[in-house]
Amino acid sequence: MKIVNTSINKMDSKSLVTGKPVYTDDIAPTNALIVKLLRSPHAHALIKSINKTNAMKVPGIECILTWEDLEQNRFTTAGQSFPEPSPQDRQILDRRLRCVGDPVAIVAGSDEKSVLRAISLIKVEYDVLEPILDFRKAKDNEILIHPEENWEALCQVGADNKKNLCAHEVFEYGDIEGELKACEIVIDEIYHTKANSQTMMEPFCTYTHLDTYGRLSIVSSTQVPFHVRRIAAKALGLPKSQIRVVKPRIGGGFGAKQSVVSELFPAAVTMATGKPAKMIFTRKESFTNGSPRHEMEIHVKLGANMEGDIKAIYMYTLSNAGAYGDHGPTTVGLVGHKSMAIYNHANAYKFDYDVVYTNNPWGGAYRGYGATQGFFALESAINELAVKLNMDPIELRRKNLVQVGEKMTAYYGETLESCALTECIEKAKEMTDWDHKYPCRDMGNDKIRAIGMAVAMQGSGISNLDIASAELKLNDEGFYTLMLGSADMGTGCDTILAQMAAECLECQVDKIIVHGVDTDISPYDTGSYASSTTYITGNAVIKTCETFIEKMIQESAKILHCDNDDLEFDGTRIYQRNGEKQITIKELGNASYLGGHNCISASESFYSPVSPPPFMAGIVEIELDKTTGQVDIIDFAAVVDCGTPINPNLARIQTEGGIAQGIGMALFEDVLYDKEGRMMTDSFMQYKIPSRLDVGKIRVEFESSYEPTGPFGAKSIGEIVINTPAPALASAIYNASKVKLTELPMTSEKILLGMLENEKQDKHDFTGGW
Amino acid sequence: MEVKIKVNHKNITDNIPADLLLIDFLRKHGFYSVKRGCDTANCGLCTVLIADEPVLSCAVLTARANGSHITTLEGMQKEAEVFGSFMADEGAEQCGFCSPGFIMSVLAMEKEFEKKGITNPSEDQINKYLSGNLCRCTGYMSHTRAIMKYLKRAGGLK
Numbered sequence: 001m002k003i004v005n006t007s008i009n010k011m012d013s014k015s016l017v018t019g020k021p022v023y024t025d026d027i028a029p030t031n032a033l034i035v036k037l038l039r040s041p042h043a044h045a046l047i048k049s050i051n052k053t054n055a056m057k058v059p060g061i062e063c064i065l066t067w068e069d070l071e072q073n074r075f076t077t078a079g080q081s082f083p084e085p086s087p088q089d090r091q092i093l094d095r096r097l098r099c100v101g102d103p104v105a106i107v108a109g110s111d112e113k114s115v116l117r118a119i120s121l122i123k124v125e126y127d128v129l130e131p132i133l134d135f136r137k138a139k140d141n142e143i144l145i146h147p148e149e150n151w152e153a154l155c156q157v158g159a160d161n162k163k164n165l166c167a168h169e170v171f172e173y174g175d176i177e178g179e180l181k182a183c184e185i186v187i188d189e190i191y192h193t194k195a196n197s198q199t200m201m202e203p204f205c206t207y208t209h210l211d212t213y214g215r216l217s218i219v220s221s222t223q224v225p226f227h228v229r230r231i232a233a234k235a236l237g238l239p240k241s242q243i244r245v246v247k248p249r250i251g252g253g254f255g256a257k258q259s260v261v262s263e264l265f266p267a268a269v270t271m272a273t274g275k276p277a278k279m280i281f282t283r284k285e286s287f288t289n290g291s292p293r294h295e296m297e298i299h300v301k302l303g304a305n306m307e308g309d310i311k312a313i314y315m316y317t318l319s320n321a322g323a324y325g326d327h328g329p330t331t332v333g334l335v336g337h338k339s340m341a342i343y344n345h346a347n348a349y350k351f352d353y354d355v356v357y358t359n360n361p362w363g364g365a366y367r368g369y370g371a372t373q374g375f376f377a378l379e380s381a382i383n384e385l386a387v388k389l390n391m392d393p394i395e396l397r398r399k400n401l402v403q404v405g406e407k408m409t410a411y412y413g414e415t416l417e418s419c420a421l422t423e424c425i426e427k428a429k430e431m432t433d434w435d436h437k438y439p440c441r442d443m444g445n446d447k448i449r450a451i452g453m454a455v456a457m458q459g460s461g462i463s464n465l466d467i468a469s470a471e472l473k474l475n476d477e478g479f480y481t482l483m484l485g486s487a488d489m490g491t492g493c494d495t496i497l498a499q500m501a502a503e504c505l506e507c508q509v510d511k512i513i514v515h516g517v518d519t520d521i522s523p524y525d526t527g528s529y530a531s532s533t534t535y536i537t538g539n540a541v542i543k544t545c546e547t548f549i550e551k552m553i554q555e556s557a558k559i560l561h562c563d564n565d566d567l568e569f570d571g572t573r574i575y576q577r578n579g580e581k582q583i584t585i586k587e588l589g590n591a592s593y594l595g596g597h598n599c600i601s602a603s604e605s606f607y608s609p610v611s612p613p614p615f616m617a618g619i620v621e622i623e624l625d626k627t628t629g630q631v632d633i634i635d636f637a638a639v640v641d642c643g644t645p646i647n648p649n650l651a652r653i654q655t656e657g658g659i660a661q662g663i664g665m666a667l668f669e670d671v672l673y674d675k676e677g678r679m680m681t682d683s684f685m686q687y688k689i690p691s692r693l694d695v696g697k698i699r700v701e702f703e704s705s706y707e708p709t710g711p712f713g714a715k716s717i718g719e720i721v722i723n724t725p726a727p728a729l730a731s732a733i734y735n736a737s738k739v740k741l742t743e744l745p746m747t748s749e750k751i752l753l754g755m756l757e758n759e760k761q762d763k764h765d766f767t768g769g770w
Numbered sequence: 771m772e773v774k775i776k777v778n779h780k781n782i783t784d785n786i787p788a789d790l791l792l793i794d795f796l797r798k799h800g801f802y803s804v805k806r807g808c809d810t811a812n813c814g815l816c817t818v819l820i821a822d823e824p825v826l827s828c829a830v831l832t833a834r835a836n837g838s839h840i841t842t843l844e845g846m847q848k849e850a851e852v853f854g855s856f857m858a859d860e861g862a863e864q865c866g867f868c869s870p871g872f873i874m875s876v877l878a879m880e881k882e883f884e885k886k887g888i889t890n891p892s893e894d895q896i897n898k899y900l901s902g903n904l905c906r907c908t909g910y911m912s913h914t915r916a917i918m919k920y921l922k923r924a925g926g927l928k
């Protein structure tokens with residue numbers, strides 16, 4: 001391999017580092033109407049009446065749309081393949097408001113000031129209803145969040161709007177009750193993870209206009225252009241053929257932009273006025289009405305014998321969908337199926353869940369997609385088991401981890417074909433000098449250094465569902481155009497996919513032009529999510545290259561008057577294996593642009609019956625201040641098995657970034673609401689994401705395995721990297737303080753209060769680590 | 771009110787509302803490298819230089835910049851390319867949305883270190899200087915690697 005597995009620079013790096021106008025708001029037409037929303041001040045209310053007369057009089061106001069003005073068929077904003085598992089529970093504007101910030105009216109005008117003024121002049125009479133703000137009380141509550149008749153679940157996910165249920169399922173293997181009873185030791189714990197905001201640096205933004213043919217053009221910062229087209233068609237009541245979606249550079253997504261968030265409002269304005277319109281979310285709106293990680297409560301029962309052989313795992317998950325069910329039925333699946341599968345030797349597994357509607361803002365996709373919550377719970381339980389057994393947690397894992405060749409009971413019965421997790425753990429152990437540091441060292445001066453670890457897995461794409469295609473064209477002069485439908489959101493997938501194509505075509509990457517997504521011309525791709533791009537789209541690229549090379553050979557055979565079978569391609573020419581005839585790619589390109597020959601292009605698509613998991617081991621060393629509970633991260637060592645890293649630099653950045661996000665989630669990112677359901681942490685003042693002072697030293701290594709079904713042996717890396725920080729930190733905090741935290745974030749207050757509580761109960765005699 | 775502001779050595783005269791923020795003035799005049807990541811002066815994405823000093827343009831009224839010289843990344847293309855290539859070598863510009871503000875701060879930091887005679891800054895000094903520039907993609911390590919290599923390049927801090 002020459003191009004794959006090398007760290008070439010991203011193809012768009014130069015324009016990014018020189019600040020070129022490449023993002024949605026930079027390229028929006030300057031005459032676009034400014035679109036903003038009047039948002040609900042109530043968590044649960046019915047609109048009795050809206051009076052917009054005064055607001056319409058504000059100079060510059062072009063249109064004000066309310067629920068009466070728009071289509072009332074229901075859809076979901078979750079960007080998933082149709083039929084979406086997420087319930088069809090939305091309208092662009094609804095009479096019933098289900099959370100603070102729900103849209104009441106869409107206001108568009110020539111400038112921001114007039115729009116804001118008009119918004120303040122709209123008079124709305126609300127019938128304020130009692131909300132459900134505690135997700136533990138939502139199921140079977142007599143208050144219904146979605147009583148409407150046209151609510152609909154297209155897939156069998158156990159949804160029932162008459163019970164506030166967005167999804168429900170039970171998975172059981174073996175005799176869980178019997179096994180747990182027979183276990184010599186059972187860990188029984190409830191974990192609570194909060195909503196987390198993705199806070200990609202570029203807020204949600206979209207502009208819309210009518211193109212030359214009168215079709216609606218949506219230019220948006222989205223991970224899922226093709227899903228946006230489908231959802232917008234349904235929401236606006238337009239034929240799909242009348243909609244075009246274009247994705248420019250994206251300023252980060254992390255799953256937030258896997259939902260339709262800002263797209264429909266300017267689209268409705270453009271349809272109503274015929275004029276270009278743009279909507280840029282404020283940071284506050286991005287917080288309050290984006291689509292954060294689902295809050296979850298996870299009850300784990302983990303049974304083992306005294307030798308540390310895990311016999312039974314039970315996980316019950318209660319997930320808070322919030323006001324709408326976007327990604328509700330699917331995120332929850334990963335909580336159990338990904339986390340339990342890594343401990344594959346148990347005799348019994350049970351995983352059941354309820355996903356409930358509440359009057360909190362709705363959840364959505366966020367990197368890790370449920371697996372993150374699941375691993376916090378299960379890995380914490382595993383670490384606690386190690387303490388109870390007085391066993392090194394690494395030793396405990398060694399005994400129980402899934403091995404290559406095994407059928408993974410809890411992971412849809414898939415067989416594991418590649419795994420270097422044991423090597424990952426060994427390397428992380430070496431990197432951190434685990435044996436000397438575990439569990440903790442008192443540094444004097446009221447500081448304790450402690451160490452903790454966790455492992456994780458994820459998947460690569462959604463098996464049997466995700467589909468991606470690629471298209472290659474030979475241009476005159478012999479360069480190539482690679483068309484992709486996957487949305488590069490900064491991860492560099494345009495670059496790594498071009499690397500794969502260059503590897504197949506035996507050329508340099510700069511011979512390949514990559515085109516960003518435009519649903520009018522790009523080949524179909526489900527989008528960039530579920531860790532699918534490297535694996536699914538990558539495979540599509542390889543398949544396309546194979547067909548493309550065949551076609552070049554066929555065309556050359558015609559030109560050279562010889563047999564296909566005699567010809568070979570070496571990257572610069574097609575030549576006769578045992579003869580003298582040859583044609584360069586440049587000549588072939590030029591010839592193909594003349595009558596008598598054919599233009600050469602190829603397109604293939606790919607889907608996978610399996611979703612091979614990448615693996616990771618994370619070990620964190622912290623310093624804990626006994627007097628304040630403050631945790632400083634000294635070192636985070638991560639070792640990842642993503643098969644073959646296609647571009648090690650980009651894979652490393654993904655890992656470092658995911659770990660930083662995981663650290664934020666573990667230690668301080670906290671979505672808080674007041675008694676009325678208003679978000680109190682709706683800015684970077686209150687919702688603290690890690691700065692460069694908060695992440696300590698993150699060190700990343702790779703342990704390559706070779707995934708036989710992957711492109712060049714690759715598996716994906718996008719999500720797995722966020723899964724180990726929370727459980728590893730929980731363990732390190734315990735080792736330092738003997739405080740067992742089961743709720744995120746693990747703030748210094750919680751740690752300090754825990755230590756005070758411990759003192760009260762006089763638990764000084766404890767030895768061993770967690 | 772009328773303001774006269776020099777941006778990247780070009781004079782701009784404009785009639786502006788008194789409450790116009792500098793970030794909006796700059797974007798209105800096509801300096802799209804200036805990004806808005808928050809509304810609370812927390813993220814550093816909107817960093818520009820006023821008379822060589824880095825400021826958050828979302829926290830400055832345009833009126834207050836009247837008569838001054840502002841530099842955005844558009845006015846520092848050469849420097850951006852040099853440092854940017856160190857970033858690109860690390861893959862440190864992931865989505866790139868934070869890059870312009872970050873690069874403005876790094877270049878200002880370099881100057882300030884030079885002025886103060888700090889020839890061999892520690893990672894800690896660098897991190898403290900840049901702590902106001904948030905990035906959600908990279909986890910910051912690649913930034914530090916790029917900065918360290920950049921400062922040690924031939925012609926860098928002496």
Ligand code: FES
Nearest residue numbers: 811813814816828
């Ligand atoms: S936009 Fe965030 S600091 Fe200015």
Ligand code: FES
Nearest residue numbers: 865868905906907
């Ligand atoms: S590279 Fe995306 S926010 Fe920094």
